[in-house]
Amino acid sequence: MRTNEPALDNASRGRGRGHVVVVGGGLAGLSAGLACADAGARVTLLEGRPRLGGATWSFERNGRWFDNGQHVFLRCCTAYRGFLDRIGTAGQVHLQDQLAVPVVAPGGKTAWIRRTSGLPAPFHLAPALARYGHLGLADRVRLGPAAVALGRLDLADPALDQVSFADWLATHGQRPAAVDGLWGLIVLPTANLPASEVSLAMAAKVFQTGLLSQADAADIGWAAAPLAQLHGESAATALERTGGTVRLRAKVDHIGPPTSTGLVVVADGQRLQADAVILAVPHTAAASLLPAGAIPHPELLDGLGVSPIVNVGVVYDRRVTDHMLAAGLGSPAQWVFDRTEAALGGEGAQSSSEEQVLGVSLSAADQWLGQRPEQLSDMITGALAELFPAARSARVLDTVVTRERAATFRAVPGTAALRPGTKTAVPGLALAGAWTDTGWPATMEGAVRSGQAAAREALHHLSRTAGAAHGGTGDWPSEVPARDPSHNITEVLT
Ligand SMILES: Cc1cc2nc3c(=O)[nH]c(=O)nc-3n(C[C@H](O)[C@H](O)[C@H](O)COP(=O)(O)OP(=O)(O)OC[C@H]3O[C@@H](n4cnc5c(N)ncnc54)[C@H](O)[C@@H]3O)c2cc1C
Structure with a gap:
């Protein structure tokens, strides 16, 4: 059941052996919710926005789909790939057989970073x-x-x-x-x-x-479909198939201290009773939601800071490059991706026209955040013309700028110690999110791993409390099984 209605109390009724409430519907929350549901828990996922997927999302404009930012993964991202498998979208990504990245300098000079097989x-x-x-x-x-x-x-x-x-x-x-x-x-x-x-x-x-x-760890993978379809929508369907409940526009404003009956989560004034809670919101939102004493110094989470990403999508009236992806050297167009297939909706979609859609990703984009979309668009179309000579004679049909001011935490020296682990001092409350202490950078892989770790923690708690209630050990699995992978200018403010 997916609903925008705020009748949270209804969600606490129904079947199930233990009720896990997941706060936040990004990849961390979605993977945590699925892992708990797969282990037999009754799951309610609360997401403040009207959509799932968190930092990975898409929008439609003039009949084309654009992502909020290029999302890349590597073959070594086994947890993320297992997550795609679980939600049935592993076939909607491309994964290189063999790492090969053309590094292109202005003027077109190209050198390759590639692996030699064998x-x-x-x-x-x-x-x-x-x-x-x-x-x-x-x-x-x-x-x-x-x-x-x-x-x-x-x-x-x-x-x-x-x-x-x-x-x-x-x-x-x-x-x-x-x-x-x-x-x-x-x-x-x-x-x-x-x-x-x-x-x-x-x-x-x-x-x-x-x-x-x-x-083969660094073979590069990327979405062949819009991210919204690849992650949020498919994960919601998978979660609902387990009997779980997804509530959108349900912004949690309070998590109460533990009581004899578990934990209470309050969203928009509605109370929801939980046996375990997984808090899977960004670090910028977590501190104010953590009950007192949950982690030693919640105020230190501010120290993780934020680092922005700007993305510019450019629609050309013809093909300007044959590269599916390329790194730009000495160019503001840091990384460029051919997004034509995903822009048309994915699944091998083909346009009747010859147009090509390029997505240009600008990481650590502090210097570009304040620029007007027209400036960014001019800068990037100019840079692309220098990298790919065919772009000089092509017509730009559309450009779309997205800015994610808090795309990731800022992994400067000293931040490792600020990343809290999954477990909190509040029984039944676990933390998840790409910013938690996964050892990984703020990535999709880190988010999924954190969600799985939080699910293990929540299930362990259910196991302990069920065991105590029945005078023995509970019947919850102590491990979440790891899933191996089978194989015109618009500005969008976020
Ligand atoms: C533009 C961009 C490009 C990126 N590129 C890559 C890439 O190429 N490769 C890669 O691996 N990673 C990339 N990342 C990082 C990756 O997307 C994130 O690390 C990951 O998706 C974070 O997932 P999460 O679940 O931890 O957090 P989020 O996705 O931030 O999810 C948290 C969710 O909690 C919700 N929430 C917040 N407060 C509340 C509340 N009070 N109540 C209810 N819900 C709440 C939010 O609305 C959100 O949906 C990129 C990120 C961005 C923004």
């Missing part, structure tokens, strides 16, 4: 990097030792979170050309901060997990 990590990238034409020979030779040193860092060492990635790179022989021409191209979109700002701890996680530990 070579184990970390040597799988060596042949491509040895020929990587955007760096001189001396810089290319220096890449290897730095990569080896990065791969050997101990991610559990708190000292890694005391220094920026750029500082560490400098002490490992990496000159500015290598930082701009290679390391920064990868860390900027994955951690949403430049190498000069991002914590070494976060960068090391990205490189170790994505590039240095397993050869």
Whole structure:
């Protein structure tokens, strides 16, 4: 049942062995809700907005679909891919057989980052990097030792979170050309901060997990359908099939302290009784909802900060590039994606016209947040014309600008210690969200992992309380089984 009605008390009636209320319908909340429902719990998910999907959403304009921002994943994002499998949309994404990224400079000069099949990590990238034409020979030779040193860092060492990635790179022989021409191209979109700002701890996680530990880990995947269809709508259907309830426009304003009958969640003045609660809202909203004493210093969550992402969608009257994705070097168009198929609704959709829709992603976009959409549009269409010569003679039919001011937390040195874990001091209350202590950057993978961890915590609590009520152990599974993957200018303010 999905409804906009605020009659929350109805949701607390019905079948089920324990009632889990999930607050927040982003990927963390959706995966948490599904994991609890799959384990047999009765789930009510409360989302403040009129749609699900949280930071991943889409809108229609002039018959084309645009996402709020390009969302990319890697083959190593097993939790996210398992989530897609669970909600039945794993077939609505593309996943490269083999990592291959053209890095294009103004004028069109292109060098490739690609893996060579048959070579184990970390040597799988060596042949491509040895020929990587955007760096001189001396810089290319220096890449290897730095990569080896990065791969050997101990991610559990708190000292890694005391220094920026750029500082560490400098002490490992990496000159500015290598930082701009290679390391920064990868860390900027994955951690949403430049190498000069991002914590070494976060960068090391990205490189170790994505590039240095397993050869196929960094094969890139992206949505072939609008994100709203890929995530929110499909997850809602999956949750409802389990008997769960999704309530939209249900903004939670209070979570009460625990009582003998569990926890009380209040949304728009309506009370909802829960056996366990999973709080899966952004960190900017979590502190004010946490009951007193739930985590030691909720005020420190502010320290996680925010980092923006700006996205510019450009519709051309013809094809201007054959690349499905490309990184722009020395260009404001940091990463460019061919979004034509998704813009038409996905599922192999084809246009009767020759038009091409490009999505251009600007990470760590503080400097562009204040610019007018016309300025951003001019900047990006100009940059695309420099990268792809065919764009110079193409007509721009439409451009769409989206700005996400708080796209992710700001993973600067010192933030690792500010990310709380799943468990809180309030029995039955668990935390989820890409900003919690997943070890991952603020990603879809991190969000899904956090949701699954919170579900485990909630189920464990139900197990304990059911056991206490019946004088024995409860019958809740102690583990949420991991799911392996089977295989004209518009500005939108957010
Ligand atoms: C433009 C952009 C591009 C990105 N690109 C990538 C990418 O390429 N790859 C990648 O992996 N990640 C990317 N990310 C990050 C990724 O989207 C997020 O990390 C992830 O989706 C966060 O999920 P979440 O569930 O933790 O939080 P959210 O998605 O923020 O969900 C939290 C939900 O809680 C709801 N909520 C808040 N307060 C309340 C309340 N009081 N009551 C009820 N509900 C409430 C919100 O409305 C929201 O729906 C990108 C993010 C953005 C914005």
